[in-house]
Amino acid sequence: xxxxxxxxxxxxxxxxxxxxxxxxxxxxxxxxxxxxxxxxxxxxxxxxxxxxxxxxxxxxxxxxxxxxxxxxxxxxxxxxxxxxxxxxxxxxxxxxxxxxxxxxxxxxxxxxxxxxxxxxxxxxxxxxxxxxxxxxxxxxxxxxxxxxxxxxxxxxxxxxxxxxxxxxxxxxxxxxxxxxxxxxxxxxxxxxxxxxxxxxxxxxxxxxxxxxxxxxxxxxxxxxxxxxxxxxxxxxxxxxxxxxxxxxxxxxxxxxxxxxxxxxxxxxxxxxxxxxxxxxxxxxxxxxxxxxxxxxxxxxxxxxxxxxxxxxxxxxxxxxxxxxxxxxxxxx
Amino acid sequence: xxxxxxxxxxxxxxxxxxxxxxxxxxxxxxxxxxxxxxxxxxxxxxxxxxxxxxxxxxxxxxxxxxxxxxxxxxxxxxxxxxxxxxxxxxxxxxxxxxxxxxxxxxxxxxxxxxxxxxxxxxxxxxxxxxxxxxxxxxxxxxxxxxxxxxxxxxxxxxxxxxxxxxxxxxxxxxxxxxxxxxxxxxxxxxxxxxxxxxxxxxxxxxxxxxxxxxxxxxxxxxxxxxxxxxxxxxxxxxxxxxxxxxxxxxxxxxxxxxxxxxxxxxxxxxxxxxxxxxxxxxxxxxxxxxxxxxxxxxxxxxxxxxxxxxxxxxxxxxxxxxxxxxxxxxxx
Numbered sequence: 001x002x003x004x005x006x007x008x009x010x011x012x013x014x015x016x017x018x019x020x021x022x023x024x025x026x027x028x029x030x031x032x033x034x035x036x037x038x039x040x041x042x043x044x045x046x047x048x049x050x051x052x053x054x055x056x057x058x059x060x061x062x063x064x065x066x067x068x069x070x071x072x073x074x075x076x077x078x079x080x081x082x083x084x085x086x087x088x089x090x091x092x093x094x095x096x097x098x099x100x101x102x103x104x105x106x107x108x109x110x111x112x113x114x115x116x117x118x119x120x121x122x123x124x125x126x127x128x129x130x131x132x133x134x135x136x137x138x139x140x141x142x143x144x145x146x147x148x149x150x151x152x153x154x155x156x157x158x159x160x161x162x163x164x165x166x167x168x169x170x171x172x173x174x175x176x177x178x179x180x181x182x183x184x185x186x187x188x189x190x191x192x193x194x195x196x197x198x199x200x201x202x203x204x205x206x207x208x209x210x211x212x213x214x215x216x217x218x219x220x221x222x223x224x225x226x227x228x229x230x231x232x233x234x235x236x237x238x239x240x241x242x243x244x245x246x247x248x249x250x251x252x253x254x255x256x257x258x259x260x261x262x263x264x265x266x267x268x269x270x271x272x273x274x275x276x277x278x279x280x281x282x283x284x285x286x287x288x289x290x291x292x293x294x295x296x297x298x299x300x301x302x303x304x305x306x307x308x309x310x311x312x313x314x315x316x317x318x319x320x321x322x323x324x325x326x327x328x329x330x331x332x
Numbered sequence: 333x334x335x336x337x338x339x340x341x342x343x344x345x346x347x348x349x350x351x352x353x354x355x356x357x358x359x360x361x362x363x364x365x366x367x368x369x370x371x372x373x374x375x376x377x378x379x380x381x382x383x384x385x386x387x388x389x390x391x392x393x394x395x396x397x398x399x400x401x402x403x404x405x406x407x408x409x410x411x412x413x414x415x416x417x418x419x420x421x422x423x424x425x426x427x428x429x430x431x432x433x434x435x436x437x438x439x440x441x442x443x444x445x446x447x448x449x450x451x452x453x454x455x456x457x458x459x460x461x462x463x464x465x466x467x468x469x470x471x472x473x474x475x476x477x478x479x480x481x482x483x484x485x486x487x488x489x490x491x492x493x494x495x496x497x498x499x500x501x502x503x504x505x506x507x508x509x510x511x512x513x514x515x516x517x518x519x520x521x522x523x524x525x526x527x528x529x530x531x532x533x534x535x536x537x538x539x540x541x542x543x544x545x546x547x548x549x550x551x552x553x554x555x556x557x558x559x560x561x562x563x564x565x566x567x568x569x570x571x572x573x574x575x576x577x578x579x580x581x582x583x584x585x586x587x588x589x590x591x592x593x594x595x596x597x598x599x600x601x602x603x604x605x606x607x608x609x610x611x612x613x614x615x616x617x618x619x620x621x622x623x624x625x626x627x628x629x630x631x632x633x634x635x636x637x638x639x640x641x642x643x644x645x646x647x648x649x650x651x652x653x654x655x656x657x658x659x660x661x662x663x664x
Contacts, residue, residue: 151634157485161489165654165655288615305640306640308639319496322633323497
């Protein structure tokens, strides 16, 4: 049995999802020879630390009751620097202007020789090359399947399962909120603002929805794909971005009568990174509804391979983090 | 650079696709440290053998001109037993009654300590457990992504990318010929027999189409999924099978008017392996047209993950064989 000591830095929906998944999967992890022990959990108010392993059920209960997991005044950065562990699970909120605390946390983790698995897009959309090179120089593993498409596998699908197959382009729907709004506008023949209001009530759109509806979230995910799959050195600034705020029910209706839906499509290739509303034939694999995400990978040998799945959700995203954790520690 | 000596046993469409892909990917394989050298190519008339590596372009040209690659009278089994190599690429025609030559070839390969990568469903649908246990006892690697869904990744997707995620069921369209026939029957409001005739002319259906249209091919693929993913010990005889030969254009039309298509759906779970025509909502991820294959994996943590791709084609299937080859030799 190999012991993997890890920290969970950021204890919002996704960090809590990770804790729940680790509780659910203890037996499975032991069956593949891994004793995964969380030695620290950190949120914005402080940390819980126990070198022998914190009680995750306690952490979840305390977070629910008191709004914080904190038992001592320690930041993520301090935990990363002072607590002995192998893996930092970085799930702090994304910040695409500066990379935020996540960027500092990841760089510090590599400096301390710790591996990183993350769902945090900001640092990768801003400083991909620096992060990957710092990890490599330190001999650390760095995986981030959860940053793109939640539980829908894209990065590991292409880099592992489709190994050897040149990828010409990837295009898809990478934001569930936009997909929900456009799908509902067709179903209800309702305006953008009406359905946006509905989405906020349902918790599908954020109180400030601009990050989603203006295409920024999709753009960040494309940058990560551009760097991780096409080997580019792109940042958010290299993406042409148009959102969905100006789409009318009339435009959707006219498209539908001609056998098409309008979707916010992100596309990335070696030459171009681009987000914009586009017409998609109704029976095309990209024409999925609801909050689903979808990515169509155009490969040299295998043609188009399309994958569809839930792009968000705490347990779903945590499952991508689990896969990355398993991939790092299973065979070595 | 690690040298991987391999044989190609079976030089029909898929075997030739493997030769073409290995020629195309020589540089890529070298870039990941692999010198893949084909030391023997075998078809039903005989073999070409060269311990230093045969000329694959020559083999392809000879096959095209003379109908055979044979330069000497050796069977696949004799090559496997007498020529030194690490990997047997088994691409002989499938036989679901006895497992055919493929079964003997694979067992002999393991006895000789050779790894096997295959696209040949028959042996796996008949003798999965025996093959896997023989491989394991001999310390050999055994991979078969190409047996299910051609280039559409399913087995490696679930067992590697979704590691740790319990799979509750897999359902999908696993036969492109049936999908083509049903899609065309709707488009043309034409009868099963008319579209079957068209499919034969186009080479999409075989001269004897029963293996496809009666659901046997789908059933074999389900058996492989049942064994490889759910850990069962199933054979073709455990599958409930209904084909598409009795579907009428009227039934398809009525379904369509109610927002559905009829598809030949294979479904596998721990409790049930089953193939039958089923209604699928038009906007459902399983409702893909043409000759596409699709598989929807219902997972415990990530919900449904659906993958769509080309289920057949020599280069497409060879690309799945390439991925398996890379997975075996890249990191060890």
